[in-house]
Amino acid sequence: MKWRIGDITVTRIVDMEEPHADGAFLMPDATREAVAAIDWLRPNFADEEGNIKMSFHAFVVETPSVTIMVDTCIGSDKDRGGGPMDKLKTPFLENLAAAGFSPEDIDVVLCTHLHIDHVGWNTRLVDGRWVPTFPKARYLMGRTEFDFWRDQEFDQLHQLVFDDSVRPVFEAGLVDLVETDHKICEEARLVSTPGHTPGHVSVELESKNERAFITGDMAHHPCQLAHPEWATNFDSDKSQSTDTRRRVFAELAGKPVLVLGTHFAEPTAGRIVRDGDAFRLKT
Numbered sequence: 001m002k003w004r005i006g007d008i009t010v011t012r013i014v015d016m017e018e019p020h021a022d023g024a025f026l027m028p029d030a031t032r033e034a035v036a037a038i039d040w041l042r043p044n045f046a047d048e049e050g051n052i053k054m055s056f057h058a059f060v061v062e063t064p065s066v067t068i069m070v071d072t073c074i075g076s077d078k079d080r081g082g083g084p085m086d087k088l089k090t091p092f093l094e095n096l097a098a099a100g101f102s103p104e105d106i107d108v109v110l111c112t113h114l115h116i117d118h119v120g121w122n123t124r125l126v127d128g129r130w131v132p133t134f135p136k137a138r139y140l141m142g143r144t145e146f147d148f149w150r151d152q153e154f155d156q157l158h159q160l161v162f163d164d165s166v167r168p169v170f171e172a173g174l175v176d177l178v179e180t181d182h183k184i185c186e187e188a189r190l191v192s193t194p195g196h197t198p199g200h201v202s203v204e205l206e207s208k209n210e211r212a213f214i215t216g217d218m219a220h221h222p223c224q225l226a227h228p229e230w231a232t233n234f235d236s237d238k239s240q241s242t243d244t245r246r247r248v249f250a251e252l253a254g255k256p257v258l259v260l261g262t263h264f265a266e267p268t269a270g271r272i273v274r275d276g277d278a279f280r281l282k283t
């Protein structure tokens with residue numbers, strides 16, 4: 001899938017699409033019954049039984065000056081201690097090639113945050129070593145986010161993620177630690193959207209008076225537009241993530257801004273409109 005925003009082209013590169021599943025595993029309040037009550041989610045984002053559908057994908061953002069990859073998904077061959085993302089083989093690089101890009105085409109990699117499913121393709125396994133997948137890219141990571149994970153008493157899973165997907169690009173000298181309002185180029189800048197993680201950022205795009213907004217994990221599923229208070233089990237501060245969702249959705253509602261959801265299933269993008277006390281995605 002591709003979108004045009006003025007002179008910018010955004011292309012969705014899929015790493016993995018999930019089958020429909022009970023959303024309560026991610027958002028405890030998103031039970032089948034509660035999701036089924038939100039009729040506009042069907043058929044793209046939920047099924048008749050109230051199971052939700054999600055996707056793991058990156059966005060390649062081509063601006064007139066730089067080509068940016070926003071988030072790098074889960075990755076291949078990664079030891080994840082036997083969990084559901086353990087030692088996957090995903091067709092991400094094949095999908096990237098099919099979309100017309102080689103890894104060398106990427107000038108900037110932006111990680112919205114440093115979770116397992118946003119840093120995976122930062123590196124790939126070559127002859128038993130983790131090497132940067134995008135050798136010509138600067139990898140941008142939020143300073144707040146990086147410091148949080150570096151100083152964290154890691155559990156084993158986060159230690160594995162940091163060691164195979166963050167540390168190798170840092171040690172290769174490819175990482176720039178940036179502030180949460182960093183301007184990547186004339187058309188793309190970061191905005192602070194904390195709560196899912198302490199240093200989480202989203203991305204604003206603007207060209208020729210057209211605008212788009214890449215969510216990252218400030219929202220995981222369109223059902224959170226109907227219920228901004230539906231925090232996920234992985235939000236580091238659930239009340240802050242809820243405040244962020246309410247604030248950002250209210251800012252975007254009714255505006256001609258294309259919202260691109262980092263985990264939204266196809267069609268992945270739409271505009272936010274008000275719906276009673278909450279919001280809805282118009283695709």
Ligand SMILES: [Zn+2]
Binds near residue numbers: 117263
């Ligand atoms: Zn995620």
